[in-house]
Amino acid sequence: MKDNSYSKVPVFENGLAQPVFPFTDGKTGENYDPATSDIVRYCVYVESDFDMDGDGKRDLIKTLVQVPRSAVEGNYKAASLFEARPYCAGVQEDGYDHMKEVAEKEYRKFDFNDLKKEVAPRVPTGEISAMDLALKSDPSDWYYKDKGSTDSMVYENLDNFNYYLVRGFAVITSAGLGALGSDGFNYVGSDYERDAFKAVVEWLHGDRVAYADRTGTIITKADWSNGNVAMTGRSYAGTMPFAVATTGVEGLKTIVPVAGISDWYSQQNMQGAQRYWPKEMLNSFLAYYCSSRYHDETLSEKQKDDIAAFHHELSLQQLKCGFDYDEEFWGSGNYRLHADRIKCSALIVQGLNDENVSTKQFDMMVKAFQKSGQTFKTILHQGPHITPTMPNKNYGILIDGKFYDDIVNEWISHYLYGVENGAESRPEVLVQTNYDQKKWETSDSWDTDYSMKLESAGTGTSVIDTDWKAAGISAENFDDVMGVKSTNMGQRYVTDPFEEAVTIQGTVRLNLRASLKDGDADADFHPENPNDADTLTMKLGSSKVSGRMDDVEIAVLLCDVCDEEFDSIQTVDPERNIIPVETVKEGGIINGGDLPAFNEAEFSTVHKKYRVITRAFADLCNPEAGYEPETAANSIELKKGEYHDYHVYLCATRYTIQPGHSLALVIATEDPVNCLIHKTYSIEIDNTSVNAIVPVTAETKDRTMTLK
Known part of the structure; x- marks a missing residue:
């Protein structure tokens, strides 16, 4: 040496x-x-x-x-x-x-x-x-x-x-x-x-x-x-x-x-x-x-x-x-x-x-x-x-x-x-x-002993479709639109502001009844290729290849919303992959020995009236699908007006809702960021059926929050 x-x-x-x-x-x-x-x-x-x-x-x-x-x-x-x-x-x-x-x-x-x-x-x-x-x-x-x-x-x-x-x-x-x-x-x-x-x-x-x-x-x-x-x-x-x-x-x-x-x-x-x-x-x-x-x-x-x-x-x-x-x-x-x-x-x-x-x-x-x-x-x-x-x-x-x-x-x-x-x-x-x-x-445990229920007070039905243009939707602004308002593409269900901070920890489950409202199933809902994918990949959702109806999709978002802009850490690019960092101390990460140090950094924040906490995707053709991936093996052929029960499991999260903020549950059709095949269809949601089970870290004063 x-x-x-x-x-x-x-x-x-x-x-x-x-x-x-x-x-x-x-x-x-x-x-x-x-x-x-x-x-x-x-x-x-x-x-x-x-x-x-x-x-x-x-x-x-x-x-x-x-x-x-x-x-x-x-x-x-x-x-x-x-x-x-x-x-x-x-x-x-x-x-x-x-x-x-x-x-x-x-x-x-x-x-x-x-x-x-x-x-x-x-x-x-x-x-x-x-x-x-x-x-x-x-x-x-x-x-x-x-x-x-x-x-x-x-x-x-x-x-x-x-x-x-x-x-x-x-x-x-x-x-x-x-x-x-x-x-x-x-x-x-x-x-x-x-x-x-x-x-x-x-x-x-x-x-x-x-x-x-x-x-x-x-x-x-x-x-x-x-x-x-x-x-x-x-x-x-x-x-x-x-x-x-x-x-x-x-x-x-x-x-x-x-x-x-x-x-x-x-x-x-x-x-x-x-x-x-x-x-x-x-x-x-x-x-x-x-x-x-x-x-x-x-x-x-x-x-x-x-x-x-x-x-x-x-x-x-x-x-x-x-x-x-x-x-x-x-x-x-x-x-x-x-x-x-x-x-x-x-x-x-x-x-x-x-x-x-x-x-x-x-x-x-x-x-x-x-x-x-x-x-x-x-x-x-x-x-x-x-x-x-x-x-x-x-x-x-x-x-x-x-x-x-x-x-x-x-x-x-x-x-x-x-x-x-x-x-x-x-x-x-x-x-x-x-x-x-x-x-x-x-x-001491990722599992929690408590949960909070979000329950819709709505009546009748809501219809959402896949018309991006009418909704003013693109890959660049999907979250921005869905986070703050309902459109023809997405229905929002919002709680009253929370009186005290509540921490979500785990996997939120959305329950709903929905049906195919309209769409030409015989023509595979008229597929389009909005993201210029290769023709081989585009065959993934084709009934001519798989022999079954596929990819009548809903996207679900759980959002933190407030009347006033608030600081949050969230991605800033359309692919949702980048959170900028700011150097707070040059050479602050010590490697020791003969090695150079790295800079100590913190995440940059944005100032908006919403923040997507977690999201999920599901195919209405898979009503049996649940949390476990193997439950998505069986698909059905949707019939117009025929309702099915769905349980959509959002990605796991740990997030604290501050007093004065509300939760918004958004049920949408296609997410342009992840959309391989743009299809033309509409979905009808039974508003009375919409509810979510939210795992929380401590018992809350109001175990059920109403979604309006």
């Missing part, structure tokens, strides 16, 4: 691993010297159980290892922080154009049964140590221009976990199957994807073989590893920790999923209706986007065509489902069904204003851990689709006055190194309040 004042083993003080290891950047290209780098970096190729690409050999999974040199030299055994992130080996930035190019293209028929063919493992001819392999490493193995992107580098998240490297943790990164450097196909939400990342955990635990290169002859062991692994990451990378946890794999001691998906069906759909961004509704879009293997120069044209044929068949299988749940297609990605296999703890992190990965996903993850009996805690902040520390944007928010990475440090120090620091005694819920972002509240 460069400086003898550094420690050769991890040091823990006040329950935290301390920044006692030196750091060498992995992006220094020609200046990177593996013989002297304080962080040892190299790639291994973990052998999976699959031969997805049918070449007669088990698929290898490229995995980047970063570990303090002292561990590789044998001074201690390092615990591992593993990010399974399919984006990190490169992306296909031309995803939208690509989907249009392949929409009408013909491919060879790909038989998914071929994926199940068993192939014998490789027979190694030798072994190489971690240090010897690292000495042969070249930074171009993990840091070079992404050929599928205009300005990105492969493993662009290389620096995201430097905080942990200088504290003695190993950092492991893999993009999984179908990525550049790996074999196989990217198969979103499948057992193949999940088990590839499980295999990496098994290698770190000492239970699986990895090779020194893609020839697959010389094995290498994680001889520096203590066998204990934590998984973390955001979004897709926050999904894989939960997926792998539901396998019960040995060695995975804890997960820290950030905005992770519990069930792929309800990420894309909700109660039989579309909920995601229109042009990304097909899983094959995301699979292609992450398939950096297309840029593997060793592949033949046939091999590239095989990848394309696989993804096209994936599209065709989803089209058969429409927007409904299908066990064969969606079951593997419904990870929550395997809660009984979970054997690790979890620190679950979610932004309450996240409209990318919905808050329902964290709620289902919580329920899965409740069923498992394993320890779990939650951190809920007011941000959108972010991690509380954003290294690539040089900022972080404080979590109840603490650095986010210090909280994770405490958590994984306990579960990976056995440090007795009380991490497991954290409150079950730590939440940033919506009315004061400097204030955080705790709760």
